Amino acid sequence: MFRRALLQQSRLSLRSSVPRVTSTAPRFAATSARPAIPQLQSAAGRIRCYSTEKKADIKEEDVATEGKPATEPLKKEEEELKKITQELDALQKEVDTKDKEIKEYKDKFQRAVAEYHNLQSRAEREQKKAREYAIQKFAKDLVDSVDNLDRALQAVPEESRSNAERNKELVDLYNGLKMTEDILLNTMKKHGLEKINPLGEPFDPNVHEATFQVHMPDKEPNTVFHVQQTGFTLNGRTIRAAKVGVVSQPPK
Structure with missing residues (x-):
């Protein structure tokens, strides 16, 4: 568009600078047109200078106008990008903080659950022990009755028991006491209370209490003989250890 306007302006300037030649003086046409040639050449030179100056001005203006809109959006974009990066950094820090809190809460929750399960299992064991050993005090008191029955049975000599016709009343009493003891022991066994008679067994300090030791050549050392x-x-827990006599080691 600018080039067209420039060409039109140069044409108009040429037309205005060239003198008109009339047809009424043909003889002087050649002579009058000669001095106009230098004028045409000078006008063309001015047009060329004018066009080059305009082109230089146009280029400078284009560079100036092109530089301004190119730098300003870049600065705005850089500022916006900087703000966005700052916001992202802040959000990332917040996310990291939340992740750390989540890990801490998760760790606390897992520990609380583990402690709850441990407490629950401990309570179940204690309840089981309470059920199993609730009659422990009663069993210790009942053991004395069993000891009295044993003493009563041992008080009847074997000779009297073998002669049932002569000692019928005594044998009947012995048999009654024996039946009572058997029923009592079976009832106690149903509730986990069992009698320990370790005669001839190896000595076990967990369930036996050695009251004396005797060397016996015909028996193995560390064996219960009395x-x-x-x-x-x-229920597997010793509430009273058996008092026994143990065979000692042979003297050296």
Whole structure:
């Protein structure tokens, strides 16, 4: 568009600078047109200078106008990008903080659950033990009755028991006491209370209490050869150790 306007302006300037030649003086046409040639050449030179100056001005203006809109949006975009990066950094820090809090809460929750399960299992074990050993005090008191029955049975000599016709009343009493003891022991066994009579068994300090030791060549050392008092266990727990005599090691 600018080039067209420039060409039109140069044409108009040429037309205005060229003198008109009339047809009424043909003789002087050639002579009058000669001095106009230098004028045409000078006008063309001015047009060329004018066009080059305009082109230089146009280029400078284009560079100036092109530079301004190019730098300003870049600065705005850089500022916006900087703000966005700052916001992202702040959000990332917040996310990291939340992740750390989540890990801490998760760790606390897992520990709380583990402690709850441990407490629950401990409570179940204690309840089981309470059920199993709730009669422990009663069993210890009942053991004395069993000891009295044993003493009563041992008080009847074997000779009197063998002669049932002569000692019928005594044999009947012995048999009654024996039946009572058997029923009592079976009832106690149903509830986990068992009698310990370790005669001839190896000595076990967990359930036996050695009251004396004797060297016996015909028996193995550390063997129970005499039961002074029977023991009792309640669901595998010793509530009374058996008092026994143990065979000692041979003298060196």
